[in-house]
Amino acid sequence: MxxxxxxxxxxxxxxxxxxxxxxxxxxxxxxxxxxxxxxxxxxxxxxxxxxxxxxxxxxxxxxxxxxxxxxxxxxxxxxxxxxxxxxxxxxxxxxxxxxxxxxxxxxxxxxxxxxxxxxxxxxxxxxxxxxxxxxxxxxxxxxxxxxxxxxxxxxxxxxxxxxxxxxxxxxxxxxxxxxxxxxxxxxxxxxxxxxxxxxxxxxxxxxxxxxxxxxxVDLLSFPRPKARTADGPLTFGYLGTVSEAKGAGLIARAFAQAARPDARLRIVGPCYEPELAARIAAEAGGAQISVEPAVPAADVPRLLQEFDVLCVPSQVPESYSLALHEGFAAGLPALVSDLGNAGRVVREHGCGAALPATDAAAWAEAIARLCDDRARLAAWRDKIPLPPxxxxxxxxxxxxxxxxxxxxxxxxx
The missing domain is CATH 3.40.50.2000 (Glycogen Phosphorylase B;)
Structure with missing residues (x-):
């Protein structure tokens, strides 16, 4: 054809x-x-x-x-x-x-x-x-x-x-x-x-x-999810276009509010909003936040192996969220906004938490809670669905x- x-x-x-x-x-x-x-x-x-x-x-x-x-x-x-x-x-x-x-x-x-x-x-x-x-x-x-x-x-x-x-x-x-x-x-x-x-x-x-x-998702490109240790800092990851609509500003603000020395946030992706980039840079100055350029699609499986938790803080309803399902392929539980398909999937499977989309304090509290309760992450990982x-x-x-x-x-x- x-x-x-x-x-x-x-x-x-x-x-x-x-x-x-x-x-x-x-x-x-x-x-x-x-x-x-x-x-x-x-x-x-x-x-x-x-x-x-x-x-x-x-x-x-x-x-x-x-x-x-x-x-x-x-x-x-x-x-x-x-x-x-x-x-x-x-x-x-x-x-x-x-x-x-x-x-x-x-x-x-x-x-x-x-x-x-x-x-x-x-x-x-x-x-x-x-x-x-x-x-x-x-x-x-x-x-x-x-x-x-x-x-x-x-x-x-x-x-x-x-x-x-x-x-x-x-x-x-x-x-x-x-x-x-x-x-x-x-x-x-x-x-x-x-x-x-x-x-x-x-x-x-x-x-x-x-x-x-x-x-x-190209499951064959993903290595077996790595074993997670109970000690060391937790790495929270954001992957995708760095925009207000996708919630990049909210997750940076929440992470700065959480102020946990035992956690870090990696924001990875292209940014086409200069004002947002400047605000995130300001947040990063007072917290363990790194802002990194987009990686080629072939490098996404390797990158996700370096995260402990995937963050999908969208301010608008996600119709699907390919990033969320790639995170599942890497064995990552997720913190997501309670909007659209991403929130529905995480709630149905119990593989993370669906949080109020615009409430940075709720996101900060969830980040701190995970740092104090690593067993919760292990329980979430056991419920991660296999993506198509x-x-x-x-x-x-x-x-x-x-x-x-x-x-x-x-x-x-």
Missing amino acids: RILYLVHQFLPEFAGGTEKVTLNLAHAAQSEGHHVEVFTTSHRPGPPWREAAGLRTCLVQGVPVHALPHQDGRPLDDLGFRPIDGLRQSFERFLDSRPRFDVVHVMHALRLADAVELLRDRRAGYVVTLTDFHLICHRINLIRLDGSLCEGPAGGRNCQLHCWSPEIGEREFAGRIERLGSLLRGASAVVAVSPYVAERFAAEHPDLQIRVVGNG RVEEEGFIYTQLYRAVVASRRTAAA
């Missing part, structure tokens, strides 16, 4: 969870002999990109990547309120310049709603994976302007009531929900990365058939692609 992955951003410019999952799926499909390519957007020209026919192209770990230069300064267009000038035409030229793809896998439609509309209008076979809440929430995270959790857009009425903006009218909120909902209804299959995500979308689109496929394997995820999607192709052939006969 010829498979195209459609994603809002990708390597070499971005390396977050969705990008990592997309690359994993592309490699899994390649290992089965399928031809794969990626279509995305690019924010930075220059090497390793090559410019040709209005697109930037490069090879990422053996996967051909084609990127449309992003038009800055159009946030409402990017979020799907309005079409983006020329995007549909550019994607159409790209499709027409290539041998026909058997299936397109839409991993994230931010900035690319026009491309998905083209697929729908062409009656192309495409699969949509709900990696977050973008298609029902213009803020992407189901968090209202006042910081409270939203139960859903209710056709745009809740957006107008709780997230009003002078740039967006009530009719535009409703129009966005209808526009992006039509992309879901036009898909050959819709997949959610967790039951939590499936439930949130089903509340808004009860007519959708949604199946759940969790993101896989990346091979399992790839196999499920390949079977789904085949079903889409077969169904279309039957319909055309």
